[in-house]
Amino acid sequence: xxxxxxxxxxxxxxxxxxxxxxxxxxxxxxxxxxxxxxxxxxxxxxxxxxxxxxxxxxxxxxxxxxxxxxxxxxxxxxxxxxxxxxxxxxxxxxxxxxxxxxxxxxxxxxxxxxxxxxxxxxxxxxxxxxxxxxxxxxxxxxxxxxxxxxxxxxxxxxxxxxxxxxxxxxxxxxxxxxxxxxxxxxxxxxxxxxxxxxxxxxxxxxxxxxxxxxxxxxxxxxxxxxxxxxxxxxxxxxxxxxxxxxxxxxxxxxxxxxxxxxxxxxxxxxxxxxxxxxxxxxxxxxxxxxxxxxxxxxxxxxxxxxxxxxxxxxxxxxxxxxxxxxxxxxxxxxxxxxxxxxxxxxxxxxxxxxxxxxxxxxxxxxxxxxxxxxxxxxxxxxxxxxxxxxxxxxxxxxxxxxxxxxxxxxxxxxxxxxxxxxxxxxxxxxxxxxxxxxxxxxxxxxxxxxxxxxxxxxxxxxxxxxxxxxxxxxxxxxxxxxxxxxxxxxxxxxxxxxxxxxxxxxxxxxxxxxxxxxxxxxxxxxxxxxxxxxxxxxxxxxxxxxxxxxxxxxxxxxxxxxxxxxxxxxxxxxxxxxxxxxx
Amino acid sequence: xxxxxxxxxxxxxxxxxxxxxxxxxxxxxxxxxxxxxxxxxxxxxxxxxxxxxxxxxxxxxxxxxxxxxxxxxxxxxxxxxxxxxxxxxxxxxxxxxxxxxxxxxxxxxxxxxxxxxxxxxxxxxxxxxxxxxxxxxxxxxxxxxxxxxxxxxxxxxxxxxxxxxxxxxxxxxxxxxxxxxxxxxxxxxxxxxxxxxxxxxxxxxxxxxxxxxxxxxxxxxxxxxxxxxxxxxxxxxxxxxxxxxxxxxxxxxxxxxxxxxxxxxxxxxxxxxxxxxxxxxxxxxxxxxxxxxxxxxxxxxxxxxxxxxxxxxxxxxxxxxxxxxxxxxxxxxxx
Ligand code: HEM
Ligand SMILES: [Cu+2]
Ligand SMILES: [Cu+2]
Numbered sequence: 001x002x003x004x005x006x007x008x009x010x011x012x013x014x015x016x017x018x019x020x021x022x023x024x025x026x027x028x029x030x031x032x033x034x035x036x037x038x039x040x041x042x043x044x045x046x047x048x049x050x051x052x053x054x055x056x057x058x059x060x061x062x063x064x065x066x067x068x069x070x071x072x073x074x075x076x077x078x079x080x081x082x083x084x085x086x087x088x089x090x091x092x093x094x095x096x097x098x099x100x101x102x103x104x105x106x107x108x109x110x111x112x113x114x115x116x117x118x119x120x121x122x123x124x125x126x127x128x129x130x131x132x133x134x135x136x137x138x139x140x141x142x143x144x145x146x147x148x149x150x151x152x153x154x155x156x157x158x159x160x161x162x163x164x165x166x167x168x169x170x171x172x173x174x175x176x177x178x179x180x181x182x183x184x185x186x187x188x189x190x191x192x193x194x195x196x197x198x199x200x201x202x203x204x205x206x207x208x209x210x211x212x213x214x215x216x217x218x219x220x221x222x223x224x225x226x227x228x229x230x231x232x233x234x235x236x237x238x239x240x241x242x243x244x245x246x247x248x249x250x251x252x253x254x255x256x257x258x259x260x261x262x263x264x265x266x267x268x269x270x271x272x273x274x275x276x277x278x279x280x281x282x283x284x285x286x287x288x289x290x291x292x293x294x295x296x297x298x299x300x301x302x303x304x305x306x307x308x309x310x311x312x313x314x315x316x317x318x319x320x321x322x323x324x325x326x327x328x329x330x331x332x333x334x335x336x337x338x339x340x341x342x343x344x345x346x347x348x349x350x351x352x353x354x355x356x357x358x359x360x361x362x363x364x365x366x367x368x369x370x371x372x373x374x375x376x377x378x379x380x381x382x383x384x385x386x387x388x389x390x391x392x393x394x395x396x397x398x399x400x401x402x403x404x405x406x407x408x409x410x411x412x413x414x415x416x417x418x419x420x421x422x423x424x425x426x427x428x429x430x431x432x433x434x435x436x437x438x439x440x441x442x443x444x445x446x447x448x449x450x451x452x453x454x455x456x457x458x459x460x461x462x463x464x465x466x467x468x469x470x471x472x473x474x475x476x477x478x479x480x481x482x483x484x485x486x487x488x489x490x491x492x493x494x495x496x497x498x499x500x501x502x503x504x505x506x507x508x509x510x511x512x513x514x515x516x517x518x519x520x521x522x523x524x525x526x527x528x529x530x531x532x533x534x535x536x537x538x539x540x541x542x543x544x545x546x547x548x549x550x551x552x553x554x555x556x557x558x559x560x561x562x563x564x565x566x567x568x569x570x571x572x573x574x575x576x577x578x579x580x581x582x583x
Numbered sequence: 584x585x586x587x588x589x590x591x592x593x594x595x596x597x598x599x600x601x602x603x604x605x606x607x608x609x610x611x612x613x614x615x616x617x618x619x620x621x622x623x624x625x626x627x628x629x630x631x632x633x634x635x636x637x638x639x640x641x642x643x644x645x646x647x648x649x650x651x652x653x654x655x656x657x658x659x660x661x662x663x664x665x666x667x668x669x670x671x672x673x674x675x676x677x678x679x680x681x682x683x684x685x686x687x688x689x690x691x692x693x694x695x696x697x698x699x700x701x702x703x704x705x706x707x708x709x710x711x712x713x714x715x716x717x718x719x720x721x722x723x724x725x726x727x728x729x730x731x732x733x734x735x736x737x738x739x740x741x742x743x744x745x746x747x748x749x750x751x752x753x754x755x756x757x758x759x760x761x762x763x764x765x766x767x768x769x770x771x772x773x774x775x776x777x778x779x780x781x782x783x784x785x786x787x788x789x790x791x792x793x794x795x796x797x798x799x800x801x802x803x804x805x806x807x808x809x810x811x812x813x814x815x816x817x818x819x820x821x822x823x824x825x826x827x828x829x830x831x832x833x834x835x836x837x838x839x840x841x842x843x844x845x846x847x848x849x850x851x852x853x854x855x856x857x858x859x860x861x862x863x864x865x866x867x868x869x870x871x872x873x874x875x876x877x878x879x880x881x882x883x884x885x886x887x888x889x890x891x892x893x894x895x896x897x898x899x900x901x902x903x904x905x906x907x908x909x910x911x912x913x914x915x916x917x918x
Contacts, residue, residue, distance in 0.1 A: 153814055367696065385679060404881070
């Protein structure tokens, strides 16, 4: 691939590039851009929840005709929550996270010159870009963007009579997501084929870094589940535009009976969560893969239980496709089915527990190098445990009854998937920034960024469990309609203050990131003294990654502090010494 | 315009941070031994913050939690909840301690070599089997409660009530003398017949439509839920009860109220909670609040989702019966 040299123009190098390293950067920048929008939205609706009747000039400034004297309208509140959720889950933590690191690391860590198909890879990015643009455009629709929650349950999402955002806003949401799904499928197929076919000499599957295992399995889950969301969306489009009744039946709204008959919203719930739950792991597994790599490198120790880690990734992936019903315990589904889903759901706690224990054991007797990436990885393990444990409440059908759709759920999933995956993403950026940009990020700012974020994240989401346990439903524009909830008002103020603190801390990151691109200290060849192949490529990016032959691999990636070696790391390219056993 | 100002402000802040950082030697990029030390200690401090936050929240926020369960089934729910919560807290306390402690204890020192410890099947077996056993117990216990709670059989002469949801209101319909609800469909909605009851069905005539939900203490109630337009969810947190209302289908849930509204008002936890609320209300100059059970909507359903509620009144069976007898039947309402 590398031997035919074609001249690169600005357009082929920076815009329609087929080079995986450039595409990875494009994903990252787009993801960060969407992330800024998503986080900013959470600030706006947190202001509303904490001070429901108060006027804010920032709300007046950004919400145009959707606000009145600096107080947002109930419709736009729901719209912002919906778009916040959609952007965070899909655009930031699916495309932004997987897209960035799968693209960057798969070829570099398995020893390939590029992805199996550079062209499809480019198409995949540009479809993602297009879907992002459409999602952003939908924010400016007169009646407001999609407002039925990120889960877009019909009939609410199907009927503009029910909520204004279900008109053009919802149409754009569906179009954007359809394109998004096409993009992730192209990406995922590429990742799978590349990992299976393009590994360098000696790179057995059991010598792959855990990052690659995570990206690989994530791609498989994506290929299995995203098409189901696509079909769910298509049927919804039919119901909305062509009068079919897949999800709708017996509806009387605004004084008239609609013609729909025989459909069921529960069908949509099944289809949605058949993707929706695996999606949680599509978001999380790459972050866990990144963490495995970073914790091991910075502990100067092999990851504990490499094979068990692979086994648990596979087990989680498999189980993730048969637990979707735990989102539907009170949907009217047959209670017996609920029992089955409780069983499978609590089963998935076992491989998750194994992962958590293995991370902790990896730290034990290590020699921890406290780089910013390491801090975020340790932070991830903490939030993963905190959030995962409350899954025992929600996954248990009986207990879910009273906390379903309350703020307890919001607290749970933000910790286990939102914050954990965001930490994984930050960790990845700090760690591989030198590989992406040839420069380093500043560590002092990294420390500030981590500690403020860590305090803020727990400050926001820990108290949030309690307002959920007080019975406060989520997606409420205001709690003032219930004197019963007057005593959660104070808690909401505390949460919002921590949220603003956490949001502001991200400015430190943005500053560090963008200015380091241009002014950061020049990177050295292998700044973290890591074993994996990406650190054997030249710092300057070249097409085809390695100037000469692709190096062969002789050992697994985790020979840190191995007895008998001078240094505390042994690159995968180093042949085994006489009499040395492979771990 | 102001929006632009805010964006500019954010950029200015970013630049300012950068400037400050450059004064503080921005070329430092890789953790030194000194950093390892400081950050390790910070992890210990963070551990303390973490436990502090946990303890603080449990102490400070216990008063806002829901009072004791007001249904027989809810008691089993609460026990299961306690058991699970204790388990969670034990695991949480131990694992987080180990995590922060190791981060502190093993912070890097120059020249020390980490222990090369890649695997231990024994350890991994231990932490696969122990969670598996504990979870198996939890699943069995949970399922026994679930089966119990979801039992909507009419063995014990239950009261049958329909709860009807629409944007953004609740209505109810009691099954009347025959304790059987008449058929209904949104296509029959007309004028005062707001629930679309089928008046040609003879079971419907004695049904009793109401705007308040009264329930008898000690008698099992089977709820049949319907929705007129979009998904709603009937959430009765004090009874540990919730079920979605789905257009085009009837869903159900059952429980046996165990405390009248009056009794609940005298419950210790309720008193503490209401006192807390009234203190806040007094500060804002609002009328004092008196406790009532509530039915809330808990599935996003439109602009006024946040204010879709109905009062629930639990009373002794005799009071309940005389209330019910004073209500008009469908036949009387429609004629
Ligand atoms: C800046 C920090 C964040 C804050 C303060 C925040 C806050 C919130 C709150 C309070 C809600 C619930 C609103 C409601 O139900 O009425 C919410 C919804 C949601 N958030 Fe976040 N969030 C943050 C970051 C994230 C991240 C990183 C993710 C990534 C997974 C995320 C995903 C979601 C999702 C999926 C929803 C549900 C949206 C819906 O109900 O349709 N959030 N957020
Ligand atoms: Cu799930
Ligand atoms: Cu509702």
